[in-house]
Amino acid sequence: MIHIATFHAHIGAIRCKRDCERAGWKARLMPVPRSLSSSCGTCVRYEGDRLYPCREMPEELEQIATERDGKYVTLYRAEEGEEAWKALSD
Amino acid sequence: MTNKRETRIILLAGALIGLIAALLVPLGNPGNMGFCIACFLRDTAGALKLHSAAAVQYIRPEIMGLVLGSFLLALLRGEFKPRGGSSPATRFILGFFVMIGCLMFLGCPFRMILRLAGGDLNALAGLIGFAAGILVGVYFLNKGYSLKRSYTLSLSEGLSLPTISIVLLILLLAVSGLLAFTEAGGGPGGAHAPIWVSLAAGLVVGALAQYTRLCMVGGIRDLVLFRETKLLSGFAAVFVAALMMNLILHLGGRASFFVSFEGQPVSHTDFLWNALGMALVGLGCVLLGGCPLRQLVLAGEGNTDSTMAVLGLVCGAAFAHNLGLASSGAGPTLNGKIAVAIGLATVLLIAVMNTFQKGKK
Numbered sequence: 001m002i003h004i005a006t007f008h009a010h011i012g013a014i015r016c017k018r019d020c021e022r023a024g025w026k027a028r029l030m031p032v033p034r035s036l037s038s039s040c041g042t043c044v045r046y047e048g049d050r051l052y053p054c055r056e057m058p059e060e061l062e063q064i065a066t067e068r069d070g071k072y073v074t075l076y077r078a079e080e081g082e083e084a085w086k087a088l089s090d
Numbered sequence: 091m092t093n094k095r096e097t098r099i100i101l102l103a104g105a106l107i108g109l110i111a112a113l114l115v116p117l118g119n120p121g122n123m124g125f126c127i128a129c130f131l132r133d134t135a136g137a138l139k140l141h142s143a144a145a146v147q148y149i150r151p152e153i154m155g156l157v158l159g160s161f162l163l164a165l166l167r168g169e170f171k172p173r174g175g176s177s178p179a180t181r182f183i184l185g186f187f188v189m190i191g192c193l194m195f196l197g198c199p200f201r202m203i204l205r206l207a208g209g210d211l212n213a214l215a216g217l218i219g220f221a222a223g224i225l226v227g228v229y230f231l232n233k234g235y236s237l238k239r240s241y242t243l244s245l246s247e248g249l250s251l252p253t254i255s256i257v258l259l260i261l262l263l264a265v266s267g268l269l270a271f272t273e274a275g276g277g278p279g280g281a282h283a284p285i286w287v288s289l290a291a292g293l294v295v296g297a298l299a300q301y302t303r304l305c306m307v308g309g310i311r312d313l314v315l316f317r318e319t320k321l322l323s324g325f326a327a328v329f330v331a332a333l334m335m336n337l338i339l340h341l342g343g344r345a346s347f348f349v350s351f352e353g354q355p356v357s358h359t360d361f362l363w364n365a366l367g368m369a370l371v372g373l374g375c376v377l378l379g380g381c382p383l384r385q386l387v388l389a390g391e392g393n394t395d396s397t398m399a400v401l402g403l404v405c406g407a408a409f410a411h412n413l414g415l416a417s418s419g420a421g422p423t424l425n426g427k428i429a430v431a432i433g434l435a436t437v438l439l440i441a442v443m444n445t446f447q448k449g450k451k
Binding site for chain 1: 379
């Protein structure tokens, strides 16, 4: 499944890409797509069988979305907190 | 929205912004200054008597229009989100020194493009410095620079700069006697398009910049980080459209266009300090996450971190004119050179302190 993770800071995206590569997932850094957010930071597009390559919620994470029928659908926002993260990432 | 469609839209928006900016000059704005976020914030600070440089005092409705255009479109699209708390004091200081750099060069990155499109070759020195500053900023981004995350805030926080913009418009329209204004012919502050034209131009450009996320810093940053030219294409479209409109206006006898270093409006020919001023701007803006135009647009979307940067820009403008730091057509001042050197050192220190922190993962 293709995911796109956006971050509050560029370093969050760099760490995410590194974690994806450690998990053997394909990942690349890119600018945040306009239809996903009005912010112009960095995101990571990755292909993996889980929501995120590591179990702990990354500090800089903003949201994780996926592509469905050419549109982005948000799966998780940092505001939803640790409980929602655990439920989704298990 | 696909990447190709995003690129087409940003090209169209950039072209429209370039045309509007070029047209504002024959309508009354100073030469090659259809838009200049730094100059217009400086003029507004002067009108509010935050500084006493008589040549640069006027509340520029373009600024209010930019904030409100972004605010209204963000509201319509459900993108108005009050957020903040990401190192606000640091952002204020960065904004302050970005303004010091802008007033060394005599323009923000937006005006740098408009100066190039007006044939001002001094802006090439600015562009070289600007790109160098961005490259240094990208180095810190890749090494882990972060001003920490932002948080959801109250509606009143998010509304702060849009509200200030409305209050400034009311002051301009209803109680202008309280304000200071440069007289016609008394300097750049005395040259301006009619209020409603300026406001409409600001509203349109603010909305377009919100929709496309146009950013003069983001273009070069994305090219270096991702080999992605989308934002840079907007930057190029502003240049091409403004250049073409300047040529048409010149041929029609409505404006003068000439390619030179000497004799360009509101500029000086000191290559080194033009470059160093814009290097400070490029670095400071990467650390802030966007150019001065982008800070106004983000503040319109409810981002109070950007509001802090804008307040820093205004404060920097007031200091620059009160302490003789701003350049003029005669060139940079000694005080200005010292301030840019202090600015570069301070901004580098901020970059280092927020990149190489103990205990960071």
